[in-house]
Each structure stands twice: as structure tokens, then as C-alpha cells.
Amino acid sequence: MSMLAHLLSRFVKNGRLTVLHHDGGRESFGSGTGGPDVTVKLHDAKVQRELFFNPELASAEAYMDGRLTIENGGKVLDLLTLFSVNRTGLGSHPVQQALRKVWRALKRRHQANKxxxxxxxxxxxxxxxxxxxxxxxxxxxxxxxxxxxxxxxxxxxxxxxxxxxxxxxxxxxxxxxxxxxxxxxxxxxxxxxxxxxxxxxxxxxxxxxxxxxxxxxxxxxxxxxxxxxxxxxxxxxxxxxxxxxxxxxxxxxxxxxxxxxxxxxxxxxxxxxxxxxxxxxxxxxxxxxxxxxxxxxxxxxxxxxxxxxxxxxxxxxxxxxxxxxxxxxxxxxxxxxxxxxxxxxxxxxxxxxxxxxxxxxxxxxxxxxxxxxxxxxxxxxxxxxxxxxxxxxxxxxxxxxxxxxxxxxxxxxxx
The missing domain is CATH 3.40.50.150 (Vaccinia Virus protein VP39)
Known part of the structure; x- marks a missing residue:
């Protein structure tokens, strides 16, 4: 199982997320109930690594750059709704917990509004x-x-x-x-x-x-x-x-x-x-x-x-x-x-x-x-x-x- 698949399997419990990989692979995560059914396509291998290490930022940047697209007529609201109804699962992943510790440590630096x-x-x-x-x-x-x-x-x-x-x-x-x-x-x-x-x-x-x-x-x-x-x-x-x-x-x-x-x-x-x-x-x-x-x-x-x-x-x-x-x-x-x-x-x-x-x-x-x-x-x-x-x-x-x-x-x- 890839690092991203490991994260998504723990994260997506409500609804369903189908990921179409750049090499033609396809994976699905979630129960299919309690949230939207969303299909995304990742257009290069680098997106997978970026999503694993910082999914909140990487998903936005990949969407902005067209490296992550939402398929079957879906909208970004559908993808973010899926994230939203599964937020607890994302926060429980060890990598995400480590990221949040770093962000908290840098909180005052990020807000140094002289x-x-x-x-x-x-x-x-x-x-x-x-x-x-x-x-x-x-x-x-x-x-x-x-x-x-x-x-x-x-x-x-x-x-x-x-x-x-x-x-x-x-x-x-x-x-x-x-x-x-x-x-x-x-x-x-x-x-x-x-x-x-x-x-x-x-x-x-x-x-x-x-x-x-x-x-x-x-x-x-x-x-x-x-x-x-x-x-x-x-x-x-x-x-x-x-x-x-x-x-x-x-x-x-x-x-x-x-x-x-x-x-x-x-x-x-x-x-x-x-x-x-x-x-x-x-x-x-x-x-x-x-x-x-x-x-x-x-x-x-x-x-x-x-x-x-x-x-x-x-x-x-x-x-x-x-x-x-x-x-x-x-x-x-x-x-x-x-x-x-x-x-x-x-x-x-x-x-x-x-x-x-x-x-x-x-x-x-x-x-x-x-x-x-x-x-x-x-x-x-x-x-x-x-x-x-x-x-x-x-x-x-x-x-x-x-x-x-x-x-x-x-x-x-x-x-």
C-alpha cells in the first residue's frame, strides 16, 4: 500500500473517494454512505507524495495548478465536503499530528503583524x-x-x-x-x-x-x-x-x-x-x-x-x-x-x-x-x-x- 493510500484508508470513512492515478491505477476509499461520492484524478506522481505529507495545502495547490482535477462533473465543494465530514480521521494520522505540532510552535511567528x-x-x-x-x-x-x-x-x-x-x-x-x-x-x-x-x-x-x-x-x-x-x-x-x-x-x-x-x-x-x-x-x-x-x-x-x-x-x-x-x-x-x-x-x-x-x-x-x-x-x-x-x-x-x-x-x- 502506498503512503497516500495508507493515509486515505484511515482518513476517508464517510462517503467515497475514488483516486485515478497518473499511471492508470484506480483506488477507492470510504463506506459510500454519510458523505459525497467524489472522483479525483492525480496527473503526476509527485502529487501523491505532496498529498501525503501536507494534504490540506497540497490539495489546494494541486487543484490551483490543474494537477488534481475533480472528475465526473464534480466541484471542489464536493471534495472539500468529503474532507470536512472526515476531518477527525485526518487529524488522527501520526504525520498530520506532527505537522500540527510544528504549526503550533510557529504560531506566533506566522502572526508577527508589525x-x-x-x-x-x-x-x-x-x-x-x-x-x-x-x-x-x-x-x-x-x-x-x-x-x-x-x-x-x-x-x-x-x-x-x-x-x-x-x-x-x-x-x-x-x-x-x-x-x-x-x-x-x-x-x-x-x-x-x-x-x-x-x-x-x-x-x-x-x-x-x-x-x-x-x-x-x-x-x-x-x-x-x-x-x-x-x-x-x-x-x-x-x-x-x-x-x-x-x-x-x-x-x-x-x-x-x-x-x-x-x-x-x-x-x-x-x-x-x-x-x-x-x-x-x-x-x-x-x-x-x-x-x-x-x-x-x-x-x-x-x-x-x-x-x-x-x-x-x-x-x-x-x-x-x-x-x-x-x-x-x-x-x-x-x-x-x-x-x-x-x-x-x-x-x-x-x-x-x-x-x-x-x-x-x-x-x-x-x-x-x-x-x-x-x-x-x-x-x-x-x-x-x-x-x-x-x-x-x-x-x-x-x-x-x-x-x-x-x-x-x-x-x-x-x-
Missing amino acids: VGQAAANVSSHYDHPRAFYELWLDETMSYSCAYFERPDVSLRDAQVAKMRHIAAKLRLEPGMTVAEIGSGWGGLATYLAAVCDVHVTAINVSPDQLAASKDRVEKAGIADRVTFFEKDYRELTGRFDRVVSVGMMEHVGVSHFDDYFSTVKRLLNDGGYAMIHAIGRMSPPGTTAPFIRKYIFPGGYVPALSEVFASTERTGLWVDDCEVLRLHYYWTIKAWRENFEAVRDQVVAMQGERFARMWEFYLAAVELGFLHGSNMVYQLLLSDTRDAVPVQRDFITAAEAALKPRETRLPWSST
């Missing part, structure tokens, strides 16, 4: 042409977990509901000042300025996103209420009534959590508080998957809540509220993947076949991480004092109801 390096890491993912993201994101250009009141809500409505939910938690009054750490394409800043009549100071380290954001608020006629800066979060100064950060903490790195929360604390006015929205895991501390770390989010890390709360303890912040969103990101990424599939030919024309395959693999992998894995999204309300946030949560629902009629002010057609 000021300049943090900007370079963000640029590697977000500074693709804006037109690429416009192909498959909704018209709000939101690239973070939406908030689904029902699974069948449209992606646009779910993203607006996320902004409403955040704004309600912030309990904003006209004229307040808000610092936004990690502003994306400016969707949330636009919502807060247009709907809540507040002044937003937003920072980002992606020049392309900043340029698009500035254009958006100018077209919306709210440029006097939103100011964008190209800054690392550690470089932001001033004091604000509220601080908000969506989809940013995943890029900080566990060794910089204290810097991040200390910055949040330093930016708050007396009596102010912050709202943090980020991806986390319900499992113990771990590492970033090698494919995601190398190709998608270098320097990124999805923390365990124990790591997050340990840092808020060290920095002296009250965790006034914690909400865990479980399936919401699964529904979000499923919509993105389906949108991406619908425009795949346009992506290839714009970015090339290998890039399209990389993003197919990425979107399918993270979708399944929120369906079968330990990933979720959490929202924290943080303050320096115990009474900055109302002590009962019903204020959130009441504020959402008040905000919704005012959303006619939103200029999404200006994206």
Missing part, C-alpha cells in the same frame, strides 16, 4: 481590482458576516441588517463621534453617517479600499461626516464616543491582542464603549490552516474565545455583552460562493484560471468551516466602566426598530 507587515498582509488579499469584488459581493460591498433574520433573506438585506444590528448596539445619538478600525469599502461608515447622523473617523491600510470608500461617501453627499485615513490601528489618535471594528481582529495576530484592545481602550471617551465583530472558534486555541495562511490571509488567525477574553482581562476592559453568531457566516459565504460560480468566466477573464481556482477552493473551504467546523462569529461590547452599556439587552431590539425606517437615506446605488 505595523509595516500588517499592511503588506492586508494588501495581498484586499488590493485585487475592486471590479473583482463587485462581481460577487452585494451592492453594499460588505465583505464580512451578514446577519440573517431568516436563511432565505437576500444577501443585501442581511448585510444591511448586520449594519442595523451593530448600530443598534452602539446606541448612537446625532453628533456623536465614532472611530472605525478596519473600514473595508466604507459600507458601515456610510450607514452610520447617513442613518445615525454621527461623525465617523475610519482607518484602513488598503489604499484601494480607501479610494473606493472616499468616492462612495462623496457621491452619497456625506463626506463632511466621514473621514478616512490610511493608518494602522496602533497609529490612530484621539478620543471617541464609540469605537467599532468589523472583520479586523482576525488580522491582528494573537501576540498583538493586547495592543489591539489597549488601543480600543485608549480611544474611548469617558463613558464610551466599543463594538467588536470578528471570527472566532468554539474550540481551544489552534493555528491557521496552511492554505489560508499562505494564499488568502497571511498573518491571519481565528482565535478561541479563551484567547480573546484573556486579553480583555489583561487590558482591563469590561466585556459588557457577547453574542455568538453561528450559522450566519455559513449562509453569507454560501451566497458568495454561489455568486462567484455564476460569474466564474468573468473572473477568469479578469484574473486568470489559477486565481479563479484558488478563490473557488477558499470560498468552499471557509463555507464548510462554518457548517461542519468550529468557526463562528462573535460580537463584543467593551467598556472601561461597568455601566457604560445598558444592563438589559432589550435596548438593542428597540433601537433596531427605530433605525429601520431611516434606512431610506442609504445611497447603495452609489457603490
